[in-house]
Amino acid sequence: MAKPVARRNCRNHSNYWAFAVHRISGVVLVLYLPVHFYVIGLAIKSEAALQSFFSLAENPLVRLAETILIITFVIHVTGGLRLLLIEFLAWRDWQKTVIAVSGGISLAVGLVFLFNVF
Amino acid sequence: MSVVHPVATVANGGAPGSTGGDGTNHKLDVSIWRGGKNGRFVSYGITLRESQTVLDVVTYIQRHVDSTLSYRFSCRVGMCGSCAMTVNGVSRWTCRTHVSEVVKDGRLEIAPLSGLEVVKDLSVDMTGFFEKWTRAKGAFVPGPGPSRDFAVVSPDSPQRRKVDAAIECIGCGVCYAACDVVSWNDDYLGPAALNRAWTLYNDVRDAGNDKRLAAVAGNVGCLSCHSQQSCVKWCPKHLNPTASIAGLKRATVKAALAGRL
Amino acid sequence: MKVRTETLLWLAQRLSAMVLVVGAIVHVSTNIYAVRGGLTAAEIIDRVHGSTAWLAFYLVFAAVAAIHGPLGLRTVLNEMTPVRGRAADLVALVLGVGILWLGWRAAFGLFG
Numbered sequence: 271m272a273k274p275v276a277r278r279n280c281r282n283h284s285n286y287w288a289f290a291v292h293r294i295s296g297v298v299l300v301l302y303l304p305v306h307f308y309v310i311g312l313a314i315k316s317e318a319a320l321q322s323f324f325s326l327a328e329n330p331l332v333r334l335a336e337t338i339l340i341i342t343f344v345i346h347v348t349g350g351l352r353l354l355l356i357e358f359l360a361w362r363d364w365q366k367t368v369i370a371v372s373g374g375i376s377l378a379v380g381l382v383f384l385f386n387v388f
Numbered sequence: 389m390s391v392v393h394p395v396a397t398v399a400n401g402g403a404p405g406s407t408g409g410d411g412t413n414h415k416l417d418v419s420i421w422r423g424g425k426n427g428r429f430v431s432y433g434i435t436l437r438e439s440q441t442v443l444d445v446v447t448y449i450q451r452h453v454d455s456t457l458s459y460r461f462s463c464r465v466g467m468c469g470s471c472a473m474t475v476n477g478v479s480r481w482t483c484r485t486h487v488s489e490v491v492k493d494g495r496l497e498i499a500p501l502s503g504l505e506v507v508k509d510l511s512v513d514m515t516g517f518f519e520k521w522t523r524a525k526g527a528f529v530p531g532p533g534p535s536r537d538f539a540v541v542s543p544d545s546p547q548r549r550k551v552d553a554a555i556e557c558i559g560c561g562v563c564y565a566a567c568d569v570v571s572w573n574d575d576y577l578g579p580a581a582l583n584r585a586w587t588l589y590n591d592v593r594d595a596g597n598d599k600r601l602a603a604v605a606g607n608v609g610c611l612s613c614h615s616q617q618s619c620v621k622w623c624p625k626h627l628n629p630t631a632s633i634a635g636l637k638r639a640t641v642k643a644a645l646a647g648r649l
Numbered sequence: 650m651k652v653r654t655e656t657l658l659w660l661a662q663r664l665s666a667m668v669l670v671v672g673a674i675v676h677v678s679t680n681i682y683a684v685r686g687g688l689t690a691a692e693i694i695d696r697v698h699g700s701t702a703w704l705a706f707y708l709v710f711a712a713v714a715a716i717h718g719p720l721g722l723r724t725v726l727n728e729m730t731p732v733r734g735r736a737a738d739l740v741a742l743v744l745g746v747g748i749l750w751l752g753w754r755a756a757f758g759l760f761g
């Protein structure tokens with residue numbers, strides 16, 4: 271494609287940001303998934319191996335990282351639900367609301383997790 | 389790079405009416421892309437008049453400052469779709485865009501439409517854009533045999549309503565230039581061509597849907613759209629190509645499952 | 650790739666997404682409950698150990714994740730990196746098999 275000669279600034283609107291968040295969270299999650307499964311898979315060896323890993327997770331920084339991962343996950347799921355609604359249902363003019371709801375749910379879940387974990 | 393044109397700063401017409409709405413002169417710093425793809429921005433200082441559109445400004449500069457400036461327009465009233473340019477980074481139809489809506493700090497940057505090869509200055513080669521309409525089977529295909537009578541299509545029928553919602557496209561290319569997927573994937577047909585295919589898909593008189601669905605399916609077509617909706621955001625006719633593309637997604641999936649693809 | 654295959658892969662990505670939405674609700678809510686007062690390995694193993702229902706849930710959950718994630722990454726690679734076409738297919742395939750293997754291994758590990 272012809273390279274644009276000037277900067278382009280067509281992306282600053284809510285649906286584009288929702289796309290960007292969905293893409294970034296998706297890539298993070300797909301890379302995290304094997305790590306997550308590997309850790310849980312430690313249970314195959316012994317409960318102690320898994321527990322020693324969880325003890326490592328006592329560290330507040332690790333807890334924070336976990337919370338961020340949960341928010342990333344929920345934001346990807348709720349944002350993905352929004353895409354499924356757009357793609358599989360006839361068009362309605364409610365996307366902005368869905369983006370807000372998706373963001374809201376993700377934050378709420380993250381906070382609940384945070385309060386539970388500490 | 390930006391340089392000041394030697395004869396750039398001129399009074400705008402000089403008539404008593406050449407003032408802003410509040411009676412003062414509004415200076416406007418206009419940067420315009422000059423040359424082909426290796427060109428540069430040249431800046432022109434002009435005085436803004438009341439209610440000027442971006443196209444008015446370009447025309448003014450071409451008539452009074454530098455007659456070698458190339459750009460394209462025809463109807464000036466938002467019907468022909470030939471005047472689209474990149475204005476302060478956003479693709480716009482320039483004949484219906486008032487300077488006051490888009491000006492930032494007294495500055496206007498006007499570049500050719502992105503996504504297409506620059507011919508010269510503000511004119512781009514639209515061939516690639518319209519070729520994709522052809523590839524998307526964007527032309528009506530009559531059924532076999534001569535039609536004996538007028539086709540009666542009720543305005544309330546669901547299919548006709550779907551066509552109505554998408555038919556007013558003027559082919560300006562604004563959506564095409566705004567779409568990220570177009571810039572990522574050379575072969576992506578883009579919002580306008582797919583929107584056009586959707587109107588024909590819902591046209592009860594048309595007989596070309598098998599070939600059309602095959603043409604708009606897959607990664608060159610509707611499945612590559614990520615519903616970013618920059619097309620919806622900037623389409624000057626307030627169409628919704630994303631909704632049309634979602635319709636095509638459902639139609640192509642059905643066809644694939646039924647073995648018709 | 651043939652248009653029909655592409656379309657079916659797209660559909661697989663969307664269908665797996667639908668299953669993942671349901672699975673995610675179950676997974677996130679049980680885990681928010683589980684982490685109360687600290688996460689312990691015993692707690693998780695106790696829940697899943699010997700439970701065919703949980704085993705089935707995790708086997709399906711891991712399988713759809715192994716479909717959904719790599720297909721998504723494949724699209725991103727094709728659109729935003731020089732890894733395209735066959736190369737992207739290969740990355741997605743290897744990642745998918747890897748995720749499936751690690752996921753099932755974990756599920757069976759917890760089951761006991």
Ligand code: SF4
Binds near residue numbers: 578616
């Ligand atoms: S919604 Fe689809 S066609 Fe429209 S700008 Fe986004 S990717 Fe392009």
Ligand code: SF4
Binds near residue numbers: 556558623626
């Ligand atoms: S869909 Fe809208 S933006 Fe795109 S070419 Fe048609 S009128 Fe222009």
Ligand code: FES
Binds near residue numbers: 467470472
């Ligand atoms: S000049 Fe015809 S649409 Fe602008």
